[in-house]
Amino acid sequence: MTAAKTQPLTHSEIEAYRVCPQLHAYAYAQQLAPAGEWASPLAVGRAVGAGVAHALTTAGVQLDSVIAAAGASLAVDGHACLERVALDRRDQITAQIATDGMRCATMLRGWWDAWGGSQEGLDVTRAEVTITAPLVCPDTGTPSRAYHLQGRLDGVYRVGGVGDRYGVYELKTTSDTVGEVEAYLRHGTQVALYQYLLGERLRGIGQDPVRDQAPTVVDVVKKPTAKRRRTGPRAESEEDYWQRCVADYAADPQRYFLRAEIEVDPGAHDEARRQAVRVARCLRQDAQHGRLVVRGPRCKGPYGWCRYRGLCWYHRIDDYERVERGG
Numbered sequence: 001m002t003a004a005k006t007q008p009l010t011h012s013e014i015e016a017y018r019v020c021p022q023l024h025a026y027a028y029a030q031q032l033a034p035a036g037e038w039a040s041p042l043a044v045g046r047a048v049g050a051g052v053a054h055a056l057t058t059a060g061v062q063l064d065s066v067i068a069a070a071g072a073s074l075a076v077d078g079h080a081c082l083e084r085v086a087l088d089r090r091d092q093i094t095a096q097i098a099t100d101g102m103r104c105a106t107m108l109r110g111w112w113d114a115w116g117g118s119q120e121g122l123d124v125t126r127a128e129v130t131i132t133a134p135l136v137c138p139d140t141g142t143p144s145r146a147y148h149l150q151g152r153l154d155g156v157y158r159v160g161g162v163g164d165r166y167g168v169y170e171l172k173t174t175s176d177t178v179g180e181v182e183a184y185l186r187h188g189t190q191v192a193l194y195q196y197l198l199g200e201r202l203r204g205i206g207q208d209p210v211r212d213q214a215p216t217v218v219d220v221v222k223k224p225t226a227k228r229r230r231t232g233p234r235a236e237s238e239e240d241y242w243q244r245c246v247a248d249y250a251a252d253p254q255r256y257f258l259r260a261e262i263e264v265d266p267g268a269h270d271e272a273r274r275q276a277v278r279v280a281r282c283l284r285q286d287a288q289h290g291r292l293v294v295r296g297p298r299c300k301g302p303y304g305w306c307r308y309r310g311l312c313w314y315h316r317i318d319d320y321e322r323v324e325r326g327g
């Protein structure tokens, strides 16, 4: 049982701290985000996740309702964003949201075609499951008095479709290659942490986590890579462009979709918890002693500048706002 007074510590929070403690403070402690930002990758990932969750857990599901589930998720995020943006940016962001709606529909159509739709070959018994467990150091057995572990699994599936063995289902949308994402999941700590959490949940309902701790199925969906031809004799309408993306998906599904069952090293569960314990200790020390901003090479990552650069580097506090985090 998780102590009531402890705070949740998630994998993404641990990763944020490992990238930069100041980034963690802005994103999680102060819950700041650039004002009026439409976080397209996050919104698309959430929306596709909602569509896939609907597809995998609804009997007799049709593609239209899968796309509608994604659209509903996008509408919620879009509404929250449009409430905050300045009037003169609303048209631009509304157009971005509409484009992302088409992007999600295209990705789901491709995913549906790639895997034969619905629950074919993958028995996901529950989608979007939040699991908590005490944060216990694997070396000393000491539980943290400040934090507990929390993870939101994209799903839990029945291994082989029969019996009472369960595994973690994880969906990722990406602009990278699907192989890179699989390697990240295979060798990173996220899957190990989620497997540990699922094992603890199974133990809590009287099942043997060693026996039941199953491999993880990762489902990777790559975003369309084609660029819309806007000028010249082959210029295309938006509708033609999205149809071309669907055709690209159908022509080369292995490039865009990957589904694989992965295992992690035997020691990975302990290592993931060790990492969580280390970050939890650092967070407590930061809270006690304060922390200076350290600007450095990590401010620029593979996808560009850190979104908090305006704060750290230029102290533009007015460009940021507090955004409540759900769940």
Ligand code: SF4
Binding pocket: 019, 020, 021, 022, 023, 024, 026, 293, 294, 295, 296, 298, 299, 300, 306, 307, 308, 309, 310, 312, 313
């Ligand atoms: S701009 Fe640099 S120092 Fe500031 S939060 Fe981002 S990574 Fe950390």
